[in-house]
Amino acid sequence: xxxxxxxxxxxDDAPRExxxxxxxxxxxxxxxxxxxxxxxxxxxxxxxQFAPARDRIAVVEAPxxxxxxxxxxxxxxxxxxxxxxxxxxxxxxxxxxxxxSAGNTGAAVAASYMSLGxxxxxxxxxxxxxxxxxxxxxxxxxxxxxxxxxxADLLRYGIMASLYAQEVLGVRAPRIGLLNIGEEExxxxxxxxxxxxxxxxxxxxxxxxxxxxxxxxxxxxxxVIICDGFVGNIVLKVSEGLAENVMQVxxxxxxxxxxxxxxxxxxxxxxDRFRWRIDYAEQGGAxxxxxxxxxxxxHGRSQARAMANAMRCAVRMVQKNLNHKIEALAxxxxxxxxxxx
Amino acid sequence: xxxxxxxxxxxDDAPRExxxxxxxxxxxxxxxxxxxxxxxxxxxxxxxQFAPARDRIAVVEAPxxxxxxxxxxxxxxxxxxxxxxxxxxxxxxxxxxxxxSAGNTGAAVAASYMSLGxxxxxxxxxxxxxxxxxxxxxxxxxxxxxxxxxxADLLRYGIMASLYAQEVLGVRAPRIGLLNIGEEExxxxxxxxxxxxxxxxxxxxxxxxxxxxxxxxxxxxxxVIICDGFVGNIVLKVSEGLAENVMQVxxxxxxxxxxxxxxxxxxxxxxDRFRWRIDYAEQGGAxxxxxxxxxxxxHGRSQARAMANAMRCAVRMVQKNLNHKIEALAxxxxxxxxxxx
Numbered sequence: 001x002x003x004x005x006x007x008x009x010x011x012d013d014a015p016r017e018x019x020x021x022x023x024x025x026x027x028x029x030x031x032x033x034x035x036x037x038x039x040x041x042x043x044x045x046x047x048x049q050f051a052p053a054r055d056r057i058a059v060v061e062a063p064x065x066x067x068x069x070x071x072x073x074x075x076x077x078x079x080x081x082x083x084x085x086x087x088x089x090x091x092x093x094x095x096x097x098x099x100x101s102a103g104n105t106g107a108a109v110a111a112s113y114m115s116l117g118x119x120x121x122x123x124x125x126x127x128x129x130x131x132x133x134x135x136x137x138x139x140x141x142x143x144x145x146x147x148x149x150x151x152a153d154l155l156r157y158g159i160m161a162s163l164y165a166q167e168v169l170g171v172r173a174p175r176i177g178l179l180n181i182g183e184e185e186x187x188x189x190x191x192x193x194x195x196x197x198x199x200x201x202x203x204x205x206x207x208x209x210x211x212x213x214x215x216x217x218x219x220x221x222x223x224v225i226i227c228d229g230f231v232g233n234i235v236l237k238v239s240e241g242l243a244e245n246v247m248q249v250x251x252x253x254x255x256x257x258x259x260x261x262x263x264x265x266x267x268x269x270x271x272d273r274f275r276w277r278i279d280y281a282e283q284g285g286a287x288x289x290x291x292x293x294x295x296x297x298x299h300g301r302s303q304a305r306a307m308a309n310a311m312r313c314a315v316r317m318v319q320k321n322l323n324h325k326i327e328a329l330a331x332x333x334x335x336x337x338x339x340x341x
Numbered sequence: 342x343x344x345x346x347x348x349x350x351x352x353d354d355a356p357r358e359x360x361x362x363x364x365x366x367x368x369x370x371x372x373x374x375x376x377x378x379x380x381x382x383x384x385x386x387x388x389x390q391f392a393p394a395r396d397r398i399a400v401v402e403a404p405x406x407x408x409x410x411x412x413x414x415x416x417x418x419x420x421x422x423x424x425x426x427x428x429x430x431x432x433x434x435x436x437x438x439x440x441x442s443a444g445n446t447g448a449a450v451a452a453s454y455m456s457l458g459x460x461x462x463x464x465x466x467x468x469x470x471x472x473x474x475x476x477x478x479x480x481x482x483x484x485x486x487x488x489x490x491x492x493a494d495l496l497r498y499g500i501m502a503s504l505y506a507q508e509v510l511g512v513r514a515p516r517i518g519l520l521n522i523g524e525e526e527x528x529x530x531x532x533x534x535x536x537x538x539x540x541x542x543x544x545x546x547x548x549x550x551x552x553x554x555x556x557x558x559x560x561x562x563x564x565v566i567i568c569d570g571f572v573g574n575i576v577l578k579v580s581e582g583l584a585e586n587v588m589q590v591x592x593x594x595x596x597x598x599x600x601x602x603x604x605x606x607x608x609x610x611x612x613d614r615f616r617w618r619i620d621y622a623e624q625g626g627a628x629x630x631x632x633x634x635x636x637x638x639x640h641g642r643s644q645a646r647a648m649a650n651a652m653r654c655a656v657r658m659v660q661k662n663l664n665h666k667i668e669a670l671a672x673x674x675x676x677x678x679x680x681x682x
Binding site: 068071087120133144147148178182184188213214215216217218219227229230231233234237238239240242243244245246249250253267269273305 | 412488530557580585592594610655
């Protein structure tokens with residue numbers, strides 16, 4: 001039995017969509033317990049609209065809520081009773097094995113990092129986001145947890161993201177690419193040059209395909225793409241913005257075509273399938289890998305289905321013992337880092 | 342009369358599409374002269390298929406070609422008679438006012454920078470790429486010419502890109518955003534924090550809207566987005582890859598719908614309009630701003646129409662005297678940079 005601490009107050013549509021997500025998830029799996037963390041009255045009001053499996057769903061009171069636009073570390077200091085803090089606390093105390101939150105990402109990262117610490121052999125945690133290209137997942141890490149990365153951090157991101165791709169997403173022998181501005185070995189800034197060298201040294205523990213350019217994300221050239229959190233966050237936001245823009249452009253184009261009822265229906269179905277692939281609101285969350293515990297952060301706009309997906313991902317990470325596998329591989333690679341760490 | 346030095350040998354479909362582009366451009370404008378630089382026999386063979394305005398199209402022999410995958414500076418040293426080198430030489434000698442090339446971008450940048458030098462008040466040139474969002478241009482600079490940027494370089498990119506947007510693309514009072522991982526003032530790495538400060542000091546000479554996230558490119562929040570060439574190149578490639586992927590996904594979806602002939606036609610028309618907005622092969626080139634001359638680099642896949650568009654852009658840059666305006670604004674802003682340059 002896995003127990004999840006779910007931040008019921010985080011997200012644009014919290015607590016409604018979070019509670020609904022827990023109810024969905026509980027219906028699908030009988031082997032998980034859910035602790036909904038937040039303002040009890042508000043959570044109970046939402047729960048009362050369903051006939052949930054109350055033996056597996058409990059509410060844990062947390063009086064404070066960190067808003068999406070608050071400065072994370074300041075807010076955590078000021079709001080000692082924040083739902084995210086309590087959720088992380090449950091994992092720290094061993095009462096839950098994983099946190100799932102659609103709230104302020106920075107707060108979830110900071111609370112997890114400060115309270116749970118990092119895995120053995122990991123210096124800084126990072127967030128791994130997943131894109132789907134022709135039904136195949138591509139993991140990009142880090143997308144914003146750590147903007148001051150050293151080569152050894154990026155190597156560890158490669159270890160963590162490829163184990164995540166393998167164990168949780170089912171990718172056999174994930175190929176790792178280093179995000180750069182050209183494929184040649186000497187391309188890029190000092191960070192990428194030194195990191196590429198480290199990755200080469202770490203073979204065959206990992207499968208490194210070398211430098212890849214930005215379009216590799218969508219070309220199936222590799223399964224895992226590694227970059228620092230500054231670049232990764234920008235890539236994520238550019239992709240979100242472009243994808244939304246594309247959808248809008250297509251909607252506009254098709255609305256111009258009057259009288260094309262059947263075609264429009266067909267088009268909307270295609271659009272929905274496309275949206276599913278790229279939309280956080282559908283896709284579920286992104287794990288914060290490297291903390292000593294399991295933490296999944298979700299997009300603020302996440303709806304119930306995405307939350308349920310994120311919870312399933314959290315359960316899988318716990319069941320697969322991903323953190324243990326990360327520590328084992330990190331230990332094997334650590335000797336390589338002696339000079340550069 | 343403006344004279345353009347066109348690198349006839351650069352690009353995946355050179356010299357055919359380049360020559361065709363010059364023929365198109367010459368038909369549209371009677372006030373431009375074109376020097377097609379490259380292997381005379383090959384160029385003449387292409388020209389012979391048209392009835393071009395030969396009084397305004399001349400061929401300048403250059404025996405060597407730098408391939409797309411060659412290391413720029415090495416190739417420039419080895420191939421003294423490269424078409425891009427000769428084209429730049431024509432501008433240096435005053436025989437042409439602008440270079441247009443769809444060849445190896447790094448070679449075009451290096452040849453222009455080394456041979457023409459920079460404008461007064463500019464330390465490093467950068468490439469400005471243009472996206473179209475709801476028919477409105479958004480300029481992003483730098484997309485790969487300079488991966489080691491200082492804050493003062495980024496400020497100058499702001500000056501150059503906003504003058505380009507204003508004079509060449511017709512944007513009135515362009516708003517400049519700094520690409521970052523959050524909108525708050527203190528967000529990001531040292532480079533972005535220091536650059537944001539510089540931009541603030543440079544007001545009201547320029548209109549700075551502050552930090553913007555990656556999705557700003559597609560949201561109309563600003564007209565010009567500034568970043569270093571490492572980040573900008575990755576953003577460009579991610580956007581290209583995602584846009585192509587989206588088109589492929591839609592094509593696949595629609596091919597599944599058998600018997601939907603009229604809808605498919607409608608869909609393809611919409612797709613073409615979308616492709617136009619994002620595709621380099623259609624959109625024309627990106628100026629290398631900051632060199633003492635005009636140089637437009639085009640995507641390797643550029644077809645004739647894109648080449649003609651790039652030539653029109655080059656002519657406009659010359660006619661508008663963009664470089665003179667850049668030097669004037671740079672001179673007004675330079676005192677601000679005394680401490681940081």
